[in-house]
Amino acid sequence: MRDSSKPDSSAVEGIAAIVLAAGKSTRMRSKLPKPLHLLCGLPITNHVVRSCRSAGVNRVVVVVGHEAETVQAGLGTEVEYAFQSEPRGTGHAVLAARSQFLNWSGTILVLAGDIPLMPPTTLRRLLDAQRASVSGVAMLTAHLDDATGYGRIIRDEQGSIVGIIEQSDATPEQHSIKEWNPSIYAFQSELLWSALAEIRPQNAQGEYYLTDVIAVLKSRGITIESVAADCAEDVLGINNRVELSTAAGILRKRIQKEHMLAGVSIVDPSTTYIDSDVSIGQDTSIEPCSFLGSGTVIGEDCVIGPMARITRSVVGDKTRIWASHVTDSQIGDRVSVGPYANLRVGTVLAEKVKIGDFVETKKAIFGTGAQASHLSYIGDASVGAGTNIGAGTVTCNFDGFMKHDTTIGQNAFVGSHSTLVAPVVIGDGAIVAAGSVITNNVSADALAIARSRMTLKEGRAALYRADKSAAAAARAAASEGVVEPKRVE
Numbered sequence: 001m002r003d004s005s006k007p008d009s010s011a012v013e014g015i016a017a018i019v020l021a022a023g024k025s026t027r028m029r030s031k032l033p034k035p036l037h038l039l040c041g042l043p044i045t046n047h048v049v050r051s052c053r054s055a056g057v058n059r060v061v062v063v064v065g066h067e068a069e070t071v072q073a074g075l076g077t078e079v080e081y082a083f084q085s086e087p088r089g090t091g092h093a094v095l096a097a098r099s100q101f102l103n104w105s106g107t108i109l110v111l112a113g114d115i116p117l118m119p120p121t122t123l124r125r126l127l128d129a130q131r132a133s134v135s136g137v138a139m140l141t142a143h144l145d146d147a148t149g150y151g152r153i154i155r156d157e158q159g160s161i162v163g164i165i166e167q168s169d170a171t172p173e174q175h176s177i178k179e180w181n182p183s184i185y186a187f188q189s190e191l192l193w194s195a196l197a198e199i200r201p202q203n204a205q206g207e208y209y210l211t212d213v214i215a216v217l218k219s220r221g222i223t224i225e226s227v228a229a230d231c232a233e234d235v236l237g238i239n240n241r242v243e244l245s246t247a248a249g250i251l252r253k254r255i256q257k258e259h260m261l262a263g264v265s266i267v268d269p270s271t272t273y274i275d276s277d278v279s280i281g282q283d284t285s286i287e288p289c290s291f292l293g294s295g296t297v298i299g300e301d302c303v304i305g306p307m308a309r310i311t312r313s314v315v316g317d318k319t320r321i322w323a324s325h326v327t328d329s330q331i332g333d334r335v336s337v338g339p340y341a342n343l344r345v346g347t348v349l350a351e352k353v354k355i356g357d358f359v360e361t362k363k364a365i366f367g368t369g370a371q372a373s374h375l376s377y378i379g380d381a382s383v384g385a386g387t388n389i390g391a392g393t394v395t396c397n398f399d400g401f402m403k404h405d406t407t408i409g410q411n412a413f414v415g416s417h418s419t420l421v422a423p424v425v426i427g428d429g430a431i432v433a434a435g436s437v438i439t440n441n442v443s444a445d446a447l448a449i450a451r452s453r454m455t456l457k458e459g460r461a462a463l464y465r466a467d468k469s470a471a472a473a474a475r476a477a478a479s480e481g482v483v484e485p486k487r488v489e
Contacts, residue, residue, distance in 0.1 A: 014058040014106045015127060016189075018097045021045050021075075021113030022065030022084040027240045033067045035113050036074040037244060040251045041275025041294030043074055044238055047116030047251075054120035055127060057109060061100050063093045089207025090183070091199050094192070101189060107131065108192055110210065111184040114238045117247055118184070122234055126186050126227045136188030137217055138225035142235050143178050150180035151211055153226075161224040164211035168204045181211060182235035191217060251276075259286075267305075281317065299333070308338070316351065329361075332368075350385070367410065379403075380422065384410030390434060392417040409444065 025034030035045035042050075049060050064071045065084040072081055082097035094110055101108070107130055109123065122140070130138035139161070141153050152174050154163045164181045165174050192213065199212040214224055229235050238244050255276065256269045263282035266272050272286055275294040280286070284298055287305030292298070296310050299317035304310065307323040315321065316333035323339035329347035337343065337355045346363035349355065353366045356373035364378045367385030372378055374391035380403050381395045393414050395406040404422035408414065412426050415434030426432065427444030436450040 014104075015056055015109065016059040016061065016101070016104065016106065017049075017052040017057045017109040017111065018082075018094055019045060019048055019052070019060060019062045019079075019111060019113045020090060020093050021071060022063045022068075022093050022096070023087065024066045025114075025239070028244075029241070033071050033074075034238070035071050037238075039116050039238075039244065039248055040255065041277060044116050044244075045071075045075055045113035047276070048111065048113050048118065049075070049079055051116075051118050051120050051123060052109065052111075055109075055123035057123075059104075061097045062113065063096050065093070065096075089201065089205070090210035091196055091208035091212060094210055095196050095208075098193060098196075101193075105189050108187050108189050109185070110187065110192070112237060115182065115184070115235055116238065117234055117236050117250055119230075119234055122227075122229055123184075126184065129225050129227050130186035130188070133223070133225045135217075135223045135225065136191055137214075137222060138186045138227060139214065140182050140184040140229055140235065141179050141226050142182050142229040142232050144180055144232050145178060147178055147180040148175075151183070152177040153179040153181055155179075161214065161226055162218050163215040166203065166205075166209065166211065182229065182237070183210065184235065185210075185213075187213075191222070272305075287322070313343075324355075378406075381406040381408065381420075383408045384412060384428065386411040387413070389414050390416035390418065394419050396421045 021035040028034045028037065030037065036043045039047060045062065052060050060079040061082050062075060062079050063082045063084055065087060068083055080100060082100055084093045084096040107127060109127065126138055126140050130136065149167055151164045151166045152170055153161060154165055156162050195213040195216040198216045199208055201208050203209060218224060233250050236243065236247055238247055252273060255274050256266055256272065259274065259280050260266055264280045265285040267285065268288040271288045273291045275292060277294040278292045278296045280298045281300030281302070283300055284302040284304065287303065289307045290305035291309040293311030295312035297314045298304060299315055299319065301318045302315060303320045303322070305322055308321045310321065310326040313326045313329045313331065315331045316335065318333055319331055319335040321337040324337050324341040324343065326337065326343040328345035329343045331337065331349045332351040332353065334352045335349050338357065340357050341355045342360040343355065344360065344362040347361045348365045350366060350368040352369045354371040354373060355361065358375045359372045360377045362379040365382040367383060367387070369385055370383045370387045372389035376389055376391065376393040378389065378395050380397040383389065387408055387410060393416070396419060397403050397406065406420050406422045406424055408426040409428035409430065411428060412430045414426065414432045415436065417435045418432050419437045420426070421437065421439045424438055425441040427442055427446065429445040430442045431447045432438055432442065433447065433449040433451070436448060438448055438450055442448040
């Protein structure tokens with residue numbers, strides 16, 4: 001397993017987070033580990049990491065176990081990793097990160113890797129409460145009318161937290177408690193490690209529960225500060241695909257609200273899907289049934305949609321894209337794309353380019369004002385400024401073994417239904433006659449005609465129809481046993 005983390009060599013203070021992502025997550029019914037399931041374009045656990053960073057956390061250590069290498073590859077190198085060798089409970093998982101903090105002191109935030117809706121503001125309130133407390137311990141709580149499945153918060157007569165009881169170990173009376181534990185804590189580091197050393201697997205699951213740390217600290221006379229979550233959806237955990245879908249719906253609304261408050265029009269939010277990490281300029285309108293994937297940047301005064309899907313692409317100002325797919329492309333200002341265009345990886349469109357209906361591009365560069373308006377494939381090609389590509393044009397870029405480039409100069413004209421067999425160069429100002437198959441370079445300002453000469457045979461159409469009629473009559477007569485004479489030329 002790749003290990004991207006090393007213990008600090010000197011004592012360091014600050015705020016760290018331990019994110020637990022080592023479970024098998026069998027309820028997802030998936031070959032993909034739960035931390036890597038996408039939520040609005042990002043892996044579930046990446047949302048948790050980002051929230052920690054935004055809350056002021058200096059270090060993030062993710063505890064992995066099941067399919068550790070896959071999880072590490074999916075989450076990236078911006079965090080450190082610790083490895084839980086066997087699934088022995090949440091307390092054991094936190095202890096797996098102990099070696100990362102041998103020479104480190106400060107506040108440690110502990111939270112699960114499957115609570116992607118947690119706002120940074122809530123984490124900051126929890127951290128502020130921990131730092132302000134004398135005890136050095138704070139935990140988040142939440143309320144639900146039905147807290148089935150969650151650990152319950154146990155308080156004494158004075159209202160102080162004395163412990164947490166898991167669902168499987170709770171009594172019927174404790175099941176009625178509506179205050180539950182989202183498993184988000186902030187500890188002074190020495191208190192966390194010393195309390196973890198005392199917990200034992202004395203429960204129905206035979207596991208080391210992180211929740212038992214609270215009872216251990218309380219037994220020492222340490223007060224446990226509590227911070228209430230603003231709403232239950234902020235601490236929604238994801239255990240299956242139904243909950244993943246619910247979380248996606250909540251997050252989409254948050255993303256849309258942020259864009260709309262920043263000056264973006266979303267005509268129908270119920271049919272619009274905008275991932276995390278999407279930037280949209282002021283006065284742009286997103287029309288129904290549109291999808292904007294992570295890594296997409298949309299400029300100002302654009303109209304996107306209806307039915308546009310744009311992923312990992314940059315779009316300039318005053319551009320219109322509708323009923324089209326755009327992936328890994330760069331699109332300039334005042335460009336028109338669609339309907340039903342497919343812009344694939346490596347497409348670059350300068351300003352005022354027009355890509356029309358049923359045009360597909362791949363690794364194609366279009367200069368200012370160039371056009372491909374209908375039913376064309378332009379791949380591995382460059383098209384100069386002001387050039388017009390007629391309907392049905394194809395750049396034949398693949399010879400069965402290798403890809404080859406087509407270069408078309410400025411202010412050229414390629415007639416409809418032309419085939420450009422790469423490698424080939426069409427010079428500036430050249431004209432390619434409609435229906436031509438171009439296999440050799442065309443010099444600047446030349447006219448290229450590469451098609452068979454038309455042959456005209458007068459009267460042959462009428463003769464063809466007569467032959468068809470005679471053949472039909474012969475078949476009909478044969479079926480009745482009558483032999484018709486052959487037509488004499």
